């Protein structure tokens with residue numbers, strides 16, 4: 505497919521909103537809040553991406569997925585640039601993304617609870633029975649972005665998206 | 669333009685600390701006492717190595733000789749590393765590893781939170797990114813030091829022994845040399861005495877909760893920041909650099 509005229513950046517954002525996050529595939533890269541800017545520079549499309557965790561192994565995959573999705577739409581001249589500032593925090597995750605995450609069984613981060621060294625533990629509700637009677641099993645979970653919890657009512661083990 | 673050698677040295681110090689500690693911590697993968705701790709240690713290592721890439725890529729750009737983070741990590745020898753001696757200490761038992769981590773995390777968090785206001789924009793951006801991860805690490809390592817220190821007679825004894833062992837390696841974090849003082853006067857890095865004040869406050873509070881006693885001795889090892897290392901670093905590099913040494917430029 506040849507690109508006859510340049511698609512709008514709104515259109516491109518919509519396309520990227522269909523690209524799943526490699527680690528929590530029910531939410532999109534746009535929901536995750538890592539797409540910082542989409543801009544045409546002449547015939548070249550520049551997409552600015554910010555990493556979630558410094559060592560997140562999905563970062564390379566995310567860039568590849570963005571490029572693949574845009575090529576599939578006929579865009580050939582793509583530049584992906586990384587920005588660190590302002591740093592990504594869990595507060596960048598969209599409301600739609602949080603709802604999808606919860607339905608998927610991963611408890612989304614609570615807005616505004618980004619971690620400081622003396623923050624109180626957040627109250628985390630069980631995604632299955634909604635009970636607040638849960639306990640932290642480990643601050644680290646199945647991927648770098650999650651911690652492990654267990655529900656003391658229904659005994660369901662579940663992931664809570666770490667707040668940073 | 670002449671490369672900024674003070675800045676280059678400082679970035680190597682930051683990146684080599686996270687690289688060597690990240691590698692050390694990764695040695696636990698598959699060996700921790702319980703699964704959750706195994707995963708936690710592997711995740712901490714991953715964060716540290718991810719931060720290494722940011723520090724060392726910047727170091728390579730400042731140097732201007734075309735070296736990137738991989739070239740700096742895998743193609744330098746022991747005397748070119750600038751990490752503090754604490755991070756190359758062997759892992760010991762699980763308690764030793766956690767004590768080393770806590771003493772490091774308390775320093776790293778204190779310096780990063782100040783570097784986020786650095787006069788150098790790229791340092792400020794890296795620090796603002798890394799400080800959130802460091803806060804998370806500090807929360808965990810402090811919590812476990814308290815639980816094990818104020819735990820059973822045996823866990824208490826092991827944590828006290830770990831503290832006694834690592835204490836003489838902590839002074840190097842705050843020993844400012846001419847590179848540090850020059851960068852401090854330019855507003856690039858904080859005054860290390862201020863970092864020390866925050867570290868003292870954190871360490872005193874957590875160790876008191878952990879019922880552990882700070883050792884009396886004042887002797888402090890140093891040299892790592894200037895490239896004089898213990899025998900342990902060579903052994904780490906032998907393993908870490910093997911592939912790039914045996915098969916230069918291998919990629920997959």
Ligand SMILES: [Zn+2]
Nearest residue numbers: 630633655658
């Ligand atoms: Zn439940």
